[in-house]
Amino acid sequence: MRADARKNRDHLLAVAGAAVAEQGVDASMRDIARRAGVGLATLLRHFPTREALLEALLHTSFGELTATAAEFEASNSAADALVTWVRDCVAWTTEYRGVTVLMAAAIEDPGSALHASCVTLRAAGARLLTRAQAAGVARGDLDGDDLFALIAMLAWLGDQPSLAPRADRLFDVVADAVLTGTDTDAA
The missing domain is CATH 1.10.10 (Arc Repressor Mutant, subunit A)
Incomplete structure (x- = not known):
């Protein structure tokens, strides 16, 4: 160019x-x-298209979140890596109101301009979840799709003005439900 x-x-x-x-x-x-x-x-x-613009706009952030997952995987405990990365993802979504709805649709639509980036991001989270499960610190009945949905749910919650004050506490409740026998306050 x-x-x-x-x-x-x-x-x-x-x-x-x-x-x-x-x-x-x-x-x-x-x-x-x-x-x-x-x-x-x-x-x-x-x-x-709007989606092409959003893909270009979000592509860098998706790449950064994917790279962060790899860094956390290499340097943090399995529980800390998972919880910290999920918290970072949820925090990032607050930059662009409505992005979670777009991501949820894009991950199901291979023709979407955002599909590949969303799939890569979901795979990064799935690796962190699998690592935490292998370490015995995360529920074994969850998969990458579940984690992606939980991130979307928590992000949506933060987008709702009347519910946003509860978002941090509810994040901790969800983290406690995902992790098994780990102190999430340290994460």
């Missing part, structure tokens, strides 16, 4: 990130283009 095209794309992503942080994943493509100082056609040339 040419340097000027890369600069324009990066500018569009920066503006889109701010708009999505403010308005959620349903932020208007027209508004994003206006804020970026370009026409809608220019935005659509770079990102032909």
